[in-house]
Amino acid sequence: MGKYLAVAANSIKKNLAYRMNNFITMVSVFISFIVLFYFWNSIYRQGNQIGTYSLEEMISYYVFVTIFHLLVIGDNTAWSVGDEINNGQITSSVLRPINYLKYKFSQHMGNLAYRLMIFLPIILVVLFVLRNYITHAQNYTTYAIFALCAMLSYGLYFLVYFIVGIVAFWTAEAKGFFYTCWVVINFMQGGLIPLDLLPKWFSLISDSLPFKYLFFVPVSLASGRVNFDYKMIVVPVLWCIGMYFLAQLLYKKGLKKYEGYGL
Amino acid sequence: MKKPIIEVKKLCKTYEYVEKNPGIKHSLRNLFAREKKQKEAVKDVSFKIEEGELVGFLGPNGAGKTTTLKMLAGILTPTSGEVEVSGYEPIKRQKEYQMQFAFVMGQKMQLWWDLPPMESFLLNKKIYEVNDEDFEKNLSEMIELLDVGGIVNKQVRQLSLGERMKCELIAALLHSPKVLFLDEPTIGLDVVAQKKIRDFIKKYNQERKTTIILTSHYMEDIAQLCKRIVIIDMGKIIYDGSLEDLISKYVPNKKITIYFEKEVSREDVEQFGALVEFDFLKLVFEIPREKVKDVVGKILSSNLEVKDLEIDEEDIESIIRNIFTK
């Protein structure tokens, strides 16, 4: 266990070394908040309404989407795994007494710890500044469920992108694939447009995939638009378990193929 | 007396860096206040090089060799001092100056990774404004000398390190530069490739009279190619002269080890020279270089029964190491 803690700690240190990058991320988030604010305001002040969303709900939705992107997701597991496979770094992980999946997850945790440290204060400030525009869940139970969903989402997100990253075992040109996955998954999780604004037939697709539980469900919970439904916990848990085994399986298969080329 | 093509006077280069210590505490502290330290990479370096010389810069890693070369190439601005190459101040980066020199960095590739070297050659041809005739002539000459005919149309990433280095050299020399800076050209290469490149550099310098400065921490490079060597350590020049003089200055003596068939006594051998080791059947003498031939002759023609004799040339590596530790 200690070794995984060390991996997480190293991840934090690595991140701290790049303070310019943190500043840059903060600036870009700040700018996206401004654009967001003005975009929706200029639509709503003309007396329009998008679907069943009020102005506050719309802004809240996208604010939470951005926060989610920053904290829960906020990193590049697929790219990191892909790179390590391509440049051979994964070999040292294979040779060491360390489970690669757990290793990457510890790094991911380190990243999260770091991001919480750096970004949480800013986020709280932004939430305070925009407080008149943010709608949020009304009772503590919903918050508790939201927290649970967020954690599940965090784990599921990691697993999904780990699997995506493993594709690098089979091809050296995986970056385009990663990007495509990111774009598609982002859309399917409600990162571009709230899922309930899309035509009804689309929900057939989005309901059968795990992605809406990555984002759309927890974000809707946090902004108080939906109430708790047991499905919100059970389904992601099932997906997590399924993805975990899929990840292990694909990893083993991929490693065999990789070894064929000589470690 | 012709003016030296390269003249460097009291050149200094100091730069700031941030010290990175291990541990989370330090990382956190660095987030708010960075500790800036100064490093004097080059201190008061002065030398003159005549046209056509092949000079070796020798020194441990971080000694300041590469930094000096970069200042000669106009990549870095000197903190103080004067640099003049071929009549130009390098840092001004005048086009006329840049057309006259080439810089090959052993550790950094200038060729495109995904494409055949020929594409990089053609681009250089256009950048350096080489006309078709000269380009063809230089290219075919060098391809033959370096024996790379079969590979110039293969992707660079498919070539071995040695082949890549050869192509880097060709790319750099297509415009027939007057001055060539080579920074660790044989680093990481196998022995065969190293020799081929050395031979090429030697031949090129002899035929074209190109002024060449070569840095290396491989003694063989320097020993094989350079009559004149400049030793740099910690930013300062410790020696500037010929290799022969260096050896005779710093290592005046040679060691002679003699193995005898029969035991000999001290009195028998002391006459020949300073005895460093006496082990009845094995003796070691330290004799000044000039006297070695003489002494050996005397020992062999004496009535002592010599079984075997070794004359040790202290290898240049340890010679240099001695210089650094003095």
Add this chain to the structure above:
Amino acid sequence: MVYKNFKKYFLIFLHLQKINIMRWVAYPASFFMNFVATLLVMMLSILFIKVNFGYIDSIAGWSYYQVLGVVGSYMIVEGIMWVLFSMLNAINVHIKDGTLDGILLKPINSQFLVSFWKGDPEDSLRIVTGIILIILAMRNTIGFDLGHFILFLMLLINGVIALYSFDIFFRSFSFWIIDGSGLWLLMERITINSQYPVDIYYNKIVRGVFTFIVPLAFVATVPAKILTNIDIDWQFTALSFVVAFVFFFGSRWFWEFSLKHYSSASS
């Protein structure tokens, strides 16, 4: 003399484009994947607009086809930036690896070589999609008008110059800081917002910032306005050219200045 120089630079430019294409076709798998990814991103940004317009009629005074004109203009400009200048994204990598030195010692303008060093021909897909969009936009608003169209093209090129200059200015900061790998991300996060009409910023100050400090307005909003509106604000149009001019020479100066610093501060 000037002609000879121009010819040299033009031939080198052509050679670099040839190399870009060679590099592009050397990796067919990448090409396909990138093609799909780029197409998807573009389709989704159009979808975003379409879905929203399913509920409303205009955004800040811009109708559906007018907004498409903005998105299309943005795609064309962004496409040109990627096809020609993708290297600007990699400048930090070059500084870190030290390969920038090799570029600096060549007898050719460093900004030129760095700008055109690498390009992504596959992003010409963006230009094609953008063209389709602006044709749709023009057709469904003021119809085809040669005068407007020519002015539109000029403003589009103006937008490229403004964005390029802003990019150069931005990336010159890589010469000052140790790790600028986040810079290009920031740059992209900022530029992506130029696909929304700048009129959404009803606050004058904010709109001013996104027009004159970060030239987002000139990238897509201004050209699209000419494309899809009968009225032409001549004053503002002339101002656009002046702003791009100022940005260009200002960024050139800053580039050279930052390069000097790089030469004296590094090792």
